[in-house]
Structures are given as C-alpha cells and as structure tokens.
Amino acid sequence: MLGDDKDQQVKLRIYRAASGQWWGRLVVGEAEIGRVGYCDSPEAVERAARETGVYPDHVEIYPEN
Secondary structure, three states, X not given: OHHHOHHHOEEEEEEEOOOOOEEEEEEEOOEXXXXXXXXXXXXXXXXXXXXXXXXXXXXXXXXXX
C-alpha cells in the first residue's frame, strides 16, 4: 500500500536560520514539495505547514545550521 511506504511519507524538516528564526522544508522521499517561511518557533513552522493543507507524517528539527 502506498501509505505504508516510508519513501512516500510527507516529512517536515525544520531548520534554524542564522537570524534565529525557524523555517521548514516539506519533502516526500528526498524531493522537496514546499517550504514554510520564517517563524518564531518550530511549533509555528509546523502550524504554518498544516495551514497549507499538508499534514506531515513525521517532523524533524535541526537546531543548528
């Protein structure tokens, strides 16, 4: 089944920018399908991603550049 394949899961990778703000990349496998702009916290990035209608299966947070 397609939903069981980890390569088909939507991941939200959240990064901290040099400015101290946070941003995210939405990926399926290694293909980027979207980005979420600069926010004050990782939680705000996750909320912003969901507001686009994309609900990540997995969230990864990278606190360092």
